[in-house]
Amino acid sequence: MVSGPLISSTELANRLGEEPLRVIDCSFDLADPAAGESMHAQARIPGARYAHLDRDLSDLSRKATAGRHPLPGLRALSASLSRLGIDRHSHVVAYDQGPGMYAARLWWLLRSCGYRRVQVLDGGMAAWQRAGLPVESGTPGTQRPSRLPEALRLAPRAVVDADHVAAGLDAPSMLLLDARAAPRFRGEIEPLDPVAGHIPGAVNRPFADNLDSDGRFKSRSQLREEYTHLLGGRRASAVVHMCGSGVTACHNKLAMDIAGLRGSRVYADSWSGWITDPERPVTRGA
Numbered sequence: 242m243v244s245g246p247l248i249s250s251t252e253l254a255n256r257l258g259e260e261p262l263r264v265i266d267c268s269f270d271l272a273d274p275a276a277g278e279s280m281h282a283q284a285r286i287p288g289a290r291y292a293h294l295d296r297d298l299s300d301l302s303r304k305a306t307a308g309r310h311p312l313p314g315l316r317a318l319s320a321s322l323s324r325l326g327i328d329r330h331s332h333v334v335a336y337d338q339g340p341g342m343y344a345a346r347l348w349w350l351l352r353s354c355g356y357r358r359v360q361v362l363d364g365g366m367a368a369w370q371r372a373g374l375p376v377e378s379g380t381p382g383t384q385r386p387s388r389l390p391e392a393l394r395l396a397p398r399a400v401v402d403a404d405h406v407a408a409g410l411d412a413p414s415m416l417l418l419d420a421r422a423a424p425r426f427r428g429e430i431e432p433l434d435p436v437a438g439h440i441p442g443a444v445n446r447p448f449a450d451n452l453d454s455d456g457r458f459k460s461r462s463q464l465r466e467e468y469t470h471l472l473g474g475r476r477a478s479a480v481v482h483m484c485g486s487g488v489t490a491c492h493n494k495l496a497m498d499i500a501g502l503r504g505s506r507v508y509a510d511s512w513s514g515w516i517t518d519p520e521r522p523v524t525r526g527a
Contacts, residue, residue, distance in 0.1 A: 253369075261328075262334065263327050263333050266292070280366075282381070290381070294310065298310075298343075308509075309513040310488055311510070315395065326384055331356075334361070336366055341458075348361050348495060355393075361495060364455065364456050399506060401506050403510060405481075406483075414475070419484060420492060425437070433513070440524075441522050441523075461501065468497055486513045487510060
């Protein structure tokens, strides 16, 4: 068993080389999709393998209707996990260059498929390097894949679709939390999608608010206090997380789990999927 959704740099350093540990680098740059692999080659945690947001953690062939980062099909995800050396016995630690926005996507996918030993490196590669811990560089060597995991199944309550969101817009039982930065949520800027604004009734919770000044997650008690305030008396299961394309939504889901507020779900298509149907309502402002 693992002690919680997060692992510290010190604890991970003490476990390097253990079986069945699998360290997965999820570094990515939305503006430069090749940058993550380049960063992985330049400096990575020893033994880490690389998961690409577009190729391994998404299915871009579905972009037309399901947003910018549609969920991967379960067969394709299974093949990616095999290449990464992950099987049902693995202890997976995901990281990226810092705040965990991409690592949280892998964490959520694995947890939603029933994997239990999954953690995110608190503070990511930035914290690892600040601690003076070892890194390796160069082209990664060939690593043996795992046996192809048995057929994956996504937990039925892990994800919701646009119809579910639309049906709950006027229902007090659903709390839609949008993880985008406040100016994007308000529709003042929109650097990535063709329509600016947010879904009516959504509440803004920028994923960066989950972090303290050094890029690590806030304490369990502070996150619990902040999210309990947002819940306004609702159960955690009332929360549906979203963002621009279903990536940083997982960061808010992770923060709630750290806080012990479990049962929230993710609208994976998120804003970029919502706006593919011009009949769906859009609003701007706070």
